Amino acid sequence: MTTVTNDTTSDYLKSLQTVTSGKTGDSTTGASSLGKDSFLQLLVTQMQNQNPLDPQDNSEFVAQLAQFSSLETMQNLSTSVDAIGGMYQSSQALQASSLVGHSVIVDSGSTNVDTTKGMTGQAVVPSTSTVTTVQVVDSTGTTVRTLDLGEQKAGNASFTWDGKDDSGETLASGNYSFIAKGSLDGTATGLTTYLPATVSSVTMGSAGTSMTLNLADGTNLALSKVQQIGI
Known part of the structure; x- marks a missing residue:
């Protein structure tokens, strides 16, 4: 056994x-x-x-x-x-x-502007606005220009700034803020603005995170926040 x-x-x-x-x-x-x-x-x-x-x-x-x-x-x-x-x-x-040196449209309240070329942006209007304006504010906090967009329906309202102040003088290039407001149902309401910016460099994300775009004005944001990529 x-x-x-x-x-x-x-x-x-x-x-x-x-x-x-x-x-x-x-x-x-x-x-x-x-x-x-x-x-x-x-x-x-x-x-x-x-x-x-x-x-x-x-x-x-x-x-x-x-x-x-x-x-x-x-x-x-x-x-x-x-x-x-x-x-x-x-x-x-x-x-x-491929993004470095290109212009992108981002959700931002300020951007670096070459006043010799001007700038085009967008204001997000959630519902019909009877009175719509965009204030251009310089780095000192002074309002240098007010753009009157009139009545706007719901959607994205485009606006263009030629780089000049209210008196017609061309301002120095630099960083400017854009404050959009609309009259919604009789109430003055701040509106979100989409502004152009130039990508100066890109920071690659680590595992599980997206890459970050470093803009010419010194700010940065995630690639997912970009609304549109231009030339």
């Missing part, structure tokens, strides 16, 4: 300790990072050291093989996802390089 000796039990415990310590073959990983190779070796060690008088049930081996297959599939999936993430970051880098 065949019996299980102490040597057999000792060999199994030694094999188990070797696998879980992460020192099998060329592996140097710890117990917290058991992979499919370690899992398979554990299964083989278990089969080699099972009690011949009471062998493990076949269904249990099948269940363990199914777990091994699932583990391998998840590891392969993780590798594929990492590869896709790398390709996505490369695509972002390509997009970023």
Whole structure:
């Protein structure tokens, strides 16, 4: 009659300790990072050291093989996802390089204006506005021009500033704020403005975050905040 000796039990415990310590073959990983190779070796060690008088049930081996297959599939999936993430970051880098030096339309209240060329922006009108205005304010907080847009229906109302003040004098180029207001149902209401800005550089985002556009006026914003990309 065949019996299980102490040597057999000792060999199994030694094999188990070797696998879980992460020192099998060329592996140097710890117990917290058991992979499919370690899992398979554990299964083989278990089969080699099972009690011949009471062998493990076949269904249990099948269940363990199914777990091994699932583990391998998840590891392969993780590798594929990492590869896709790398390709996505490369695509972002390509997009970023094409944006530098270009003009974008962003949700902002101020922007850097070349007064020799003027500027065109938009005010978001949520509902019909009977009186719509845009105040142009310089860096000192002084209102240098008020643009009268009249009555506007719901939507985006475009406005153009030629870089001149109310007296017709061309102002110095620099940073200007644009304060849009509308009369909605008889109530004076501040309106959101979309203004052009030039992208001076791009900061790539880390994992899980989008890249950031650094604008010529010193501000920055996420790519997702861009309303329109111009030339």
